[in-house]
Amino acid sequence: MKTATTNISSTDTRTAAAEPIRVLLAAGGTGGHVYPAIAIADALRMTDPRTKILFVGTRDRMEWEAVPKSGYDIKSVWISGFHRRLTPQNLLFPFKLLTSIIQSFSIIKSFKPDVMVACGGFAAGPIGWVAAKLNIPIVIQEQNSYPGVTNRLLAKHAVTIFTAFEDAENYLPKDKINLSGNPVRGQLKQSGSSDARKVFGFNSEAPVLLILGGSGGALALNNIMQKELDHLHNEAGLQIIWQCGKRYFEELNKQIDTDSYPNLRLTKYIDDMSAAYGAADLVVTRAGAGTCSELMLLGQPAVLVPSPNVAGDHQAKNAKSMVETGAAELLEESDIEEKFSDTVTTLINDQERLQKMNDAMKSLAKPEAANTIAKEIFTIAQKQNNE
Numbered sequence: 001m002k003t004a005t006t007n008i009s010s011t012d013t014r015t016a017a018a019e020p021i022r023v024l025l026a027a028g029g030t031g032g033h034v035y036p037a038i039a040i041a042d043a044l045r046m047t048d049p050r051t052k053i054l055f056v057g058t059r060d061r062m063e064w065e066a067v068p069k070s071g072y073d074i075k076s077v078w079i080s081g082f083h084r085r086l087t088p089q090n091l092l093f094p095f096k097l098l099t100s101i102i103q104s105f106s107i108i109k110s111f112k113p114d115v116m117v118a119c120g121g122f123a124a125g126p127i128g129w130v131a132a133k134l135n136i137p138i139v140i141q142e143q144n145s146y147p148g149v150t151n152r153l154l155a156k157h158a159v160t161i162f163t164a165f166e167d168a169e170n171y172l173p174k175d176k177i178n179l180s181g182n183p184v185r186g187q188l189k190q191s192g193s194s195d196a197r198k199v200f201g202f203n204s205e206a207p208v209l210l211i212l213g214g215s216g217g218a219l220a221l222n223n224i225m226q227k228e229l230d231h232l233h234n235e236a237g238l239q240i241i242w243q244c245g246k247r248y249f250e251e252l253n254k255q256i257d258t259d260s261y262p263n264l265r266l267t268k269y270i271d272d273m274s275a276a277y278g279a280a281d282l283v284v285t286r287a288g289a290g291t292c293s294e295l296m297l298l299g300q301p302a303v304l305v306p307s308p309n310v311a312g313d314h315q316a317k318n319a320k321s322m323v324e325t326g327a328a329e330l331l332e333e334s335d336i337e338e339k340f341s342d343t344v345t346t347l348i349n350d351q352e353r354l355q356k357m358n359d360a361m362k363s364l365a366k367p368e369a370a371n372t373i374a375k376e377i378f379t380i381a382q383k384q385n386n387e
Contacts, residue, residue, distance in 0.1 A: 214288055
């Protein structure tokens, strides 16, 4: 396993290729797959603005909005997951798979990529399989300590596998792994606490708690927040940013009289994550790989509540190294009713502990991950073009 230490800039690698390279990125389903892919695309463009980039995803998932919003073209394939139980959707799966393979073949023949980058999600499966059959070099970016099924299937075809967690070598070819860290969205910047709090209309005295449910929201976090809101807001005196997720927002907004909680900001989605992190003294969140990488980059103390409903219990594995170094505190979902309020209020008022967590978080960060991956993609593309 290699540990990445590369540090490049847009000025010293602008001539990375005599001709612009063509990179096909496949990612879909969740922000944990999509945002790292966008970060890689941004790094490729910064290295050489002439780089031709095309995304592949599905029309009914978040990539269909997030990718164009970031300035990149995207093509769709008709594919979805296969459910373990018998469902009507499973009856369509063979037709979807065949259609997606035909679509993938057409996309690759038309775009003619030098390199294909798989960042996980269903869409990466068929396009990656076709790329392998057509001898297109494949690079995998795996965000989690327990790889998703798509990346596990594509691993044998990959030239290089970038990941953030050493545990991934237990499931992927060890000789292909590069411990680069996870790329994070380029617009995420360190934000001063005072200015960040002004964005949310908060004062500078009371502690700020940030609740993150991920792009889809987290039911367990929403339920405990609803139960403990009076205590946290009124008795503990916390200022609260609560990102509850699009599917839960309307119902929660009806049930909670937000006028009665002047220091609560209930939102379905947070556009300015830099301000949200900058304002927060403490974050309570799931342990998805993308969020963990953002916490590391910004040195943000956190209470991690891993979702028990994910493949291979990968969120618990993601949280392990952060908790062991003192960067975060673990709260199992099974203990959330009993321990949530005390854990949050004790920790958020312990400035010495928060500072130690901040230092430990930053020690885990790999801020050059996207640039490291971009440089390797250019190297692979040049080698491909020279053969």
